[in-house]
Amino acid sequence: MSRSSSVRDILDKAVAGTRLDDADALALLQSHDLAAIGAAAEAVSRQKHPESYRTYNIDRNINYTNVCTAVCDFCAFYRGPKSDEGYVLPREVLLQKIQETVDLGGNQILLQGGLHPQFKLDWYEEMLGDIKSRFPQVNVHGFSPPELHHFTKMNRLSITEVLTRLKAAGLGSIPGGGAEILNDRVRGEITRGKVMTDDWLGVMRAWHELGGVSSATMMFGHVETLAERVEHLRRLRELQDETGGFTAFICWTFQPEHTEMSELPKIGSFEYLKMLAVSRLYLDNIPNLQSSWVTQGLKIGQMALMFGANDMGSLMIEENVVAEAGTVHYLSLQQIRGSIEEHGFEPRQRDVFYNLVDQELEQKAITANADASARELVQVSL
Template sequence: MSKSSIAISSLLEKAVAGERLTSDEGLAILQSHDLASIGAAANAVSRRMHPEPFRTYNIDRNINYTNACTAVCDFCAFYRPPGHPDVYVLPMDVLLKKIEETVALGGEQILLQGGLHPKLPLEWYEEVLQTIRQHFPQVNVHGFSPPEIHHFTRISKLPLQTVLERLKAAGLGSIPGGGGEILVDRVRKQITRGKALTEDWLNVMRVWHQLGGKSSATMMFGHVETLEDRIEHLERLRQLQDETGGFTAFICWTFQRENTDMDHLPPAGAFEYLKTQAVSRLYLDNIPNVQSSWVTQGEKVGQLGLLFGANDMGSLMI
């Protein structure tokens, strides 16, 4: 056994025992190619944190209320610039119909997200939330990623806390971790323009948590970032969780290149996905749940994810 494999083994034992990894230690594990050992350690941590003999999933639906977006993200195949003929804003009756269909299938939550629309006022979003609560009070609205909320502060010219208080009063239940990508400004500036930077993203989550709200955290990797950037991203999440305790789950996935301006990049692949998710489970010792991203990785790799640190399969994506 080489010195490097012995060192990695000791780091994995440290994480399994519940001791916190440093950023250098997390990076050393991420740089290793011993997928089996890393996965076994992540699975051991997951089983220690979740000894119950089952794993979970959500019955919910992703509803995109608009595809108009003032940001330009090279990795996004969804958005359309304002004024484009394909731009839409979902009518309220269509949105309610989608929720009705979700409830009929046993759903209790919707993921409500969209682009950064330049003209919709804060009152529009409040009305959407109020209408959903009026018709479906049992449904949790997991909605509006930090870049969207940061955008709301700019269009309303109101403080972040005021915007979040108003959204919460209108019926916002929790916030998704979308728009996190990689929480390193050098990377963010390479792949997106006109969108929230690292501190903006973190501060939305911080203030939401201070108001008693819960949220998920995400990471989209496998593009222009380095392994060091992935660890820095995890470190920023862990630090904020130490501060607020408001993250309930972490989800990571690989960059999906089809129909994007970055489609020339090679795909990250299942090996890199499983290793990165496993390292995330080892590193994020204060976030209780890790979701496997079967939607982006496919069913088989998604199932494997349950042996590489995940304890939840996430959404069924009705």
């Protein structure tokens, strides 16, 4: 059997609803038949999402601190505990950022920081309490698994105890940050002092067992092999089989500029679209895939809707981590909605649980963003 016919058989199997195995996924990643892989991914996406709309969200990335005890060669954002460039956001500044987000129709904040060496769990509980008392309607999508695992060490508590307390304080969902590649060889090569694979998955498992939901991510295109990318997808799929707690998967390409890995070549849109499409075909139990226009820009981000994505991700009112690495793509709400419309879909705003926002509130957000753009007050990044 030729490689082309083998790939065709794999794609036919996926479109027919048969689960792919690791060898199938690896064969697809080794293939250069991007058009066929993309077409199959779009077919599967339409099977899972036959609705007439595609979605987006409005939120804000708020990094409450950049101080971090871990050393990640791929990160241009963090600062060591002794750095003069380290910061912790004053509480009123944090709350003002959330107010600005609400004013623009946002229903969520993405709250993340580094692995700070001083703060105990009650500091984070107080922060969540301040947010929820002022903005009870805003979902806090907060604290990546590396942070949460760090909290267990700082407080000598189990991950279930940490999560239970944070949930009671107002934590609504968990982002999938810090996954990079879920393989310990890769993690050991690119980071030190940070959660390894089983503990990353353990944080997510414990959160799902408490009834919480989270997103899953992948940052690829650095030191990993294609087989290790497949291993990453498998570990996510296995946990999703177990818990069902992942609402979405987001993958993006490593941005090497201004990092300790800047000598690595930056991979392009061909590999991004292929990885996205293979993810859609392999991750048959994760309902939503987001476009990463943040790293790919408008046109490729829009093309992602033809390669398995059903969501354009977030209008990011603020983003710092990817921007620090030199990649800054700006999209307005009008551009995001227009990208969806050009594919023949109705653009709809959603929340973190992928529930559609009331259309009256959606229209208010459209008007607010248009007014803000006219005043040149909003810079949309990531």
